[in-house]
Amino acid sequence: MLHIGIVCYPTYGGSGVVATELGKALARRGYRVHFITYALPWRLDAFHDNIFFHEVELPNYPLFEFQLYSLALAGKLVDVARYERLDILHVHYAIPHAISGYLAQRMLWEHHGMMLPVITTLHGTDITLVGLEPSFYPVVRFSLEHSDAVTAVSSFLAEKTRHQFLIQRPIEVIPNFVDTRTFVPHPNPELRRQFAPQGEYILLHVSNFRPVKRSPDTVRILAEVRSAVPAKLILIGDGPERSEAERLARQLGVDEHVRCLGKQPVTPELLSIADIFLLPSQSESFGLAALEAMSCGVPVVATTAGGIPEVVRHGETGFLAEIGDIDRMARYCLELLSNPKKHQLFRERARQRALEFDTELIVPLYERLYQRVLEQERISL
Ligand code: GMT
Numbered sequence: 001m002l003h004i005g006i007v008c009y010p011t012y013g014g015s016g017v018v019a020t021e022l023g024k025a026l027a028r029r030g031y032r033v034h035f036i037t038y039a040l041p042w043r044l045d046a047f048h049d050n051i052f053f054h055e056v057e058l059p060n061y062p063l064f065e066f067q068l069y070s071l072a073l074a075g076k077l078v079d080v081a082r083y084e085r086l087d088i089l090h091v092h093y094a095i096p097h098a099i100s101g102y103l104a105q106r107m108l109w110e111h112h113g114m115m116l117p118v119i120t121t122l123h124g125t126d127i128t129l130v131g132l133e134p135s136f137y138p139v140v141r142f143s144l145e146h147s148d149a150v151t152a153v154s155s156f157l158a159e160k161t162r163h164q165f166l167i168q169r170p171i172e173v174i175p176n177f178v179d180t181r182t183f184v185p186h187p188n189p190e191l192r193r194q195f196a197p198q199g200e201y202i203l204l205h206v207s208n209f210r211p212v213k214r215s216p217d218t219v220r221i222l223a224e225v226r227s228a229v230p231a232k233l234i235l236i237g238d239g240p241e242r243s244e245a246e247r248l249a250r251q252l253g254v255d256e257h258v259r260c261l262g263k264q265p266v267t268p269e270l271l272s273i274a275d276i277f278l279l280p281s282q283s284e285s286f287g288l289a290a291l292e293a294m295s296c297g298v299p300v301v302a303t304t305a306g307g308i309p310e311v312v313r314h315g316e317t318g319f320l321a322e323i324g325d326i327d328r329m330a331r332y333c334l335e336l337l338s339n340p341k342k343h344q345l346f347r348e349r350a351r352q353r354a355l356e357f358d359t360e361l362i363v364p365l366y367e368r369l370y371q372r373v374l375e376q377e378r379i380s381l
Helices: 014-028 069-083 094-112 137-146 155-165 189-195 216-226 242-251 268-272 288-295 326-337 340-355 359-380
Strands: 003-007 032-037 051-055 088-092 118-122 149-152 201-206 231-236 258-262 276-279 300-303 318-321
Touching: 003 014, 003 069, 003 094, 014 032, 014 051, 014 088, 014 118, 014 288, 014 359, 032 069, 069 094, 088 094, 088 359, 094 118, 094 137, 118 137, 118 155, 118 359, 137 155, 149 155, 149 359, 201 216, 201 288, 216 231, 216 242, 216 276, 216 326, 242 258, 268 288, 276 288, 276 326, 288 300, 288 340, 300 326, 318 326, 326 340
Parallel strands: 003 032, 003 088, 032 051, 088 118, 118 149, 201 231, 201 276, 231 258, 276 300, 300 318
Antiparallel strands: none
16 A cells, blocks of 8 residues: 655644545555644544654754744655655645655655655645745746646636646646535534524634635624624634634624634534534635535535635525625525525535535545556656
């Protein structure tokens, strides 16, 4: 069985979740999976057979005003690849992982005669935002051109990459996935009562509260929804705009109806108490959090940004509006909340749609890609 190295961000965020869930699924299939990053990925919460974690240590020296993570990672990759006999390296989020992978690949080949194919999976802001910074742009472009394969989590992101980075090479779309046996509708009236003691409706939003998520819009939507029906808003996650969301809730007089839970494990139990999942993003390459909610039978009200329409079907599994169109998103919420039959139908369709992204269907696409890349490598040697 193959030995696979996975590089990702270990923090609270979609790309790290996808990388970790992929590693766990591959390990269950018998692959030996080595995570290489600076901290234990937060969804790697228990012992898993066939999974190994290698921490990248950051040497400190007074001369280094900034941490040299990209270099430390490249060095660690050489070490792990040699001693754990990696067959393939799969990096998630291009910056800086793709260039560290490339550097490791060159060192392994020139110093040790070892060929290590590198696959880069693009997730979102590595292409749409951060990668466009003039100081990163040439590095991202170069590292994508030199990866042995590049995948993107949506057609939107693949197209954006070709267009923004003038890249001719194939970019395979492998969508994100969800374990639909774990993320199942999980009714828990007791838990629901804790958040909505008078039987209010529940809106839910999960994010890292970066500006691209437009999280404060969820508070504006709640305020409009509450002018028609009683409702609560649960916010899960943390980040730069959390305090703005809290401030806005106070300003709009709905603070006692908003519960900010901060960084929490996003469990099926918690997702299942929601009536509607809100995702009012400015930019979103896929929307994994929405997919996990749909898998628990929760319809989504979101924007048409990026790859969201590839996941949420407007008028079937949720509703999509223009970015910043609070009135419309609030009206869509009310359309569902005031029509129980329609709401139930959307719940069922959301679950059905999520089944199309089940782990068992998507992970084999990565397995086939690994085989193809290794085959290409064998031919070229
Ligand atoms: O691009 C980011 O902001 C990072 C990334 C993350 O780690 O949170 O999020 C992106 O990757 C997720 C997993 O593939 C996608 O579901 C998110 O849509 C995407 N975020 C954005 O495009 C803003």
